[in-house]
Ligand SMILES: CC(C)[C@H](C(=O)O)[C@@H](O)C(=O)O
């Protein structure tokens with residue numbers, strides 16, 4: 194299999210390097226040949242080529258079986274007046290590859306509950322997946338700017354809503370069969386369309402799935418007060434961005450949450466949900482677990498290697514159970530190195 | 540003073556009735572004459588007049604010193620095909636009165652920490668106010684709908700951002716002098732404008748205030764992991780809606796959070812941040828504290844009666860300290876009635 198690695202910025206290179214080593218080990222143990230090509234994206238690509246997503250990177254991704262990404266962005270490229278921004282590279286590759294469904298599973302690990310701000314008794318048994326729409330909404334609508342005002346357009350088509358709701362329902366069928374659709378239908382027209390389409394898709398195509406609607410503001414509350422009740426949560430791009438960062442607190446740290454971005458095509462993109470953490474970049478202390486777990490999702494969703502994926506999940510589980518904590522997970526903040534965490538998984 | 544009461548829907552009439560009794564008691568004790576006029580808004584107004592905000596209600600509000608509102612909305616008026624919706628009444632009165640700054644203080648009460656999903660040690664000392672922009676953004680931009688798509692426009696002008704940032708800075712000066720401005724500047728044009736304007740206003744007009752920028756996704760996380768670090772948080776309409784419901788979990792229940800909506804004009808609008816809770820409406824068990832605390836904000840911000848406001852705050856404090864809990868606050872869910880909670884405050 195051909196895997197394109199996009200380390201990106203900040204801690205991106207460190208965490209992807211760790212995940213690549215884990216994938217190599219899986220390849221050896223199970224007798225698969227994984228070929229890795231490294232390409233540029235984000236700030237690193239801007240520095241080298243002037244563009245956040247060089248054509249060469251996109252071409253390589255298109256030809257690959259899967260893409261493993263670190264993170265993009267950093268103060269170096271965040272000037273308010275900047276013409277190009279690292280984040281544009283990430284948004285552009287999601288859009289160009291048609292990766293409209295971003296799966297973000299949240300399943301708190303017993304050993305990491307100490308790191309969560311949430312009371313532990315609420316967290317036992319939590320096992321949810323947020324399916325975030327990834328190529329529509331206010332992220333991709335027309336932007337305008339004048340001297341005295343600015344605007345962003347939030348747009349959704351019926352088809353964009355249908356396909357992501359279908360993906361969520363299909364996922365729910367392999368789980369507990371429950372979908373919670375999140376919108377702001379009491380205010381937004383796009384949300385009213387979202388609600389109608391979700392209702393129809395479930396009624397006509399997934400009568401075995403139970404569907405519940407939640408307003409995004411209530412959801413931000415209930416995610417904390419009764420997280421156990423959720424199975425699959427499907428929502429639009431911006432709400433999904435906010436709710437998954439919030440949900441990461443259930444797991445104790447953003448450093449534990451992987452994601453898979455999928456479309457109709459063959460290639461999927463896998464990345465931790467955390468950012469480039471420029472403050473700790475280059476110090477060898479970043480938490481690699483989220484990227485390693487993203488590699489497990491890559492094995493599962495793009496390569497169809499379920500046993501191998503489970504093996505990686507279990508290895509991370511074991512490392513956490515053994516108390517191999519990076520600083521973000523360690524009470525008091527003194528943790529092991531990226532290398533040590535990776536070694537524990539290996 | 541003239542106070543217009545808009546009970547609205549669901550539990551609105553119950554909680555506003557309790558708050559009015561508390562205001563009457565304040566009037567007697569301190570020798571003020573408060574005159575109350577009740578008007579229709581939301582679903583109740585739709586049922587009676589066909590409109591969610593009748594002209595008579597708006598006229599009365601315009602002539603008043605302050606408006607006390609319960610809540611609007613409910614399943615009865617939530618039909619996807621509905622032409623008028625209760626929420627439109629609320630949005631319209633905010634807009635018509637120019638109430639662009641919505642103050643939502645969050646200060647967890649020791650006695651209510653049991654009801655919060657957050658670990659108690661993170662909550663001691665939390666004392667923050669979210670200043671939510673209330674008359675702009677995607678709530679009020681143009682909405683479109685076709686057979687195959689829908690859109691909502693998010694717009695902000697320099698002036699809209701300036702005035703709410705100024706309000707947040709002025710508030711911060713009377714507190715710990717720190718403002719956190721929340722946006723999504725790595726993706727949205729309106730957010731980039733927001734960040735530029737906030738930076739300039741603080742630099743030019745409030746050099747004594749410290750300003751920090753946070754991305755909304757990170758904020759959803761940090762609000763839980765380090766709530767003590769925030770003093771005044773200022774953000775746009777939709778982000779403020781989501782973040783304040785999330786922040787209510789710090790206080791243990793949405794039933795404890797009041798709000799004040801202010802503009803340049805004299806009249807302010809005061810309402811609990813919770814909704815109309817149709818599931819428990821009419822049963823006499825709704826939590827009236829948030830509305831009573833909103834009445835305290837009314838005394839403070841619209842009538843300039845600081846001592847009276849403190850007296851009400853303290854009375855709610857005492858009721859909570861004495862363990863007078865409605866069901867939302869009671870472990871196990873068995874609580875006292877709305878009347879009993881009000882009586883404890885009286
Ligand atoms: C970096 C940013 C553009 C991105 C997003 O908002 O999608 C990130 O927050 C994420 O969640 O993947």
Ligand SMILES: CC(C)[C@H](C(=O)O)[C@@H](O)C(=O)O
Pocket residue numbers: 379380410612626629630780812
């Ligand atoms: C009822 C609804 C329109 C309203 C809003 O989103 O502003 C409510 O959620 C609030 O927070 O006051």
